Amino acid sequence: MRIRPFEALRPQKGTEKDVASVPYDVLNTVEAIELSKGNPKSFLHIVRPEIDLPLDTNIYSDAVYNKLAENFKSFIADEVLVKEGTPCLYVYKQKMGEHEQSGIVTCCNVEDYENDLILRHEKTRQDKEDDRTRHVETIKANTGPVFLTYKEQDAIDTVVGKIEKTEPLFDFVAADGIGHTVWKVVNTSELVFLFEAVPVFYVADGHHRSAAAARAGAQAKVNNPNHTGEEEYNWYEAVVFPANQLKILPYNRTVKDLNGLSSEEFFSKVKENFNVVEGTSPEPACANSMSMYLDGEWYGLSWADAPEDDPVEALDVSYLTTNLLAPILGVGDMRTTKRVDFVGGIRGTKELENRVDSGEWAVAFSMYEVSVDQMMAIADAGCIMPPKSTWFEPKLRSGLLVHSIK
Numbered sequence: 001m002r003i004r005p006f007e008a009l010r011p012q013k014g015t016e017k018d019v020a021s022v023p024y025d026v027l028n029t030v031e032a033i034e035l036s037k038g039n040p041k042s043f044l045h046i047v048r049p050e051i052d053l054p055l056d057t058n059i060y061s062d063a064v065y066n067k068l069a070e071n072f073k074s075f076i077a078d079e080v081l082v083k084e085g086t087p088c089l090y091v092y093k094q095k096m097g098e099h100e101q102s103g104i105v106t107c108c109n110v111e112d113y114e115n116d117l118i119l120r121h122e123k124t125r126q127d128k129e130d131d132r133t134r135h136v137e138t139i140k141a142n143t144g145p146v147f148l149t150y151k152e153q154d155a156i157d158t159v160v161g162k163i164e165k166t167e168p169l170f171d172f173v174a175a176d177g178i179g180h181t182v183w184k185v186v187n188t189s190e191l192v193f194l195f196e197a198v199p200v201f202y203v204a205d206g207h208h209r210s211a212a213a214a215r216a217g218a219q220a221k222v223n224n225p226n227h228t229g230e231e232e233y234n235w236y237e238a239v240v241f242p243a244n245q246l247k248i249l250p251y252n253r254t255v256k257d258l259n260g261l262s263s264e265e266f267f268s269k270v271k272e273n274f275n276v277v278e279g280t281s282p283e284p285a286c287a288n289s290m291s292m293y294l295d296g297e298w299y300g301l302s303w304a305d306a307p308e309d310d311p312v313e314a315l316d317v318s319y320l321t322t323n324l325l326a327p328i329l330g331v332g333d334m335r336t337t338k339r340v341d342f343v344g345g346i347r348g349t350k351e352l353e354n355r356v357d358s359g360e361w362a363v364a365f366s367m368y369e370v371s372v373d374q375m376m377a378i379a380d381a382g383c384i385m386p387p388k389s390t391w392f393e394p395k396l397r398s399g400l401l402v403h404s405i406k
Helices: 028-038 062-077 110-114 126-138 154-164 188-197 205-221 263-273 314-323 349-356 372-380
Strands: 089-096 101-107 146-150 170-173 179-185 203-206 235-242 251-255 277-280 288-296 297-302 340-344 363-366
Touching: 028 235, 062 126, 101 110, 101 372, 110 205, 110 235, 126 205, 146 205, 154 205, 203 205, 203 372, 205 235, 205 263, 251 314, 251 349, 263 277, 263 288, 263 297, 263 314, 288 349, 340 349
Parallel strands: 146 235
Antiparallel strands: 089 101, 089 179, 101 235, 146 203, 170 179, 251 340, 251 363, 277 297, 288 297, 288 363
């Protein structure tokens, strides 16, 4: 695979904790306002610029993108972000509890994405893809790196291990307790060479950012009569991690209503397709099982092994949709329905209980996590996962390293 060093825009050393923010898509506007309160350097002012506008502002309105341009210009003028001065790669290590993962911050080529050398496992929503494309085009920069993975290579691990023994550029623990350490790599030729042996990358998290980068690059190519292929818009920022280091949490589901059924009628229909055990743990212990929260009680649902010849149908979330959500609860397209909400596993099963106990949601399902191998097998087969199947944790911080496509 092709990777390329870049001249990053980054916080000045010592300010990185103030600047770095969670990704734009893990919180809503109200949460972003609260998280950025009293911190004018927070990168949430860039990735969620609507926080600086009236609360009822449409997040896709011209006013939001105008505010984005204003905020980004201010960040540069006030040296909240400064230019590195030389093209570099970076090693980015994250620590969450006992879990650690180390990736390379780099630029990947738009053509490799378009030619399916960077494989996807999810579809994108048009409104979100349009938003992130306009975001890139407004400030001519990739503000949030795409989270990629690859099948691990011992030689790359060895080089990364040596780099991690040197003095870091950034090293801090965020408010959520997750540690972030970044090393600058000036001598980049060895890593660039070693990645040539990697056959493909996989998008782990950031399908909308990938699609947006490709669209912005394609449009910039059209607009440039002197296009050569070497321009920065042909590249977009990513962090590439070895697959054996990644941690996937479950992506749980809540459903708004029981499709006109009483609890007794619903429960009876569930028993037709599942083995049901009362009083089980809120977290399923293995694949081919899930936990269901209904009327203040947890139930264990299990089934025989799914067909192995179809990697998508073998997923627990597929089984749930095919055998319960669609036929019993009458849920339609999972990508557009408003009757289902998706709850990242990082929020815990208590969040599911609270939602159902509040009366706003009728039933919740706690899932077993998808494996990285399952995700890669689906991407290799050219298939698409059901929406919201994987929740990668820890999340990459935005604002630590920004790629300008000017």
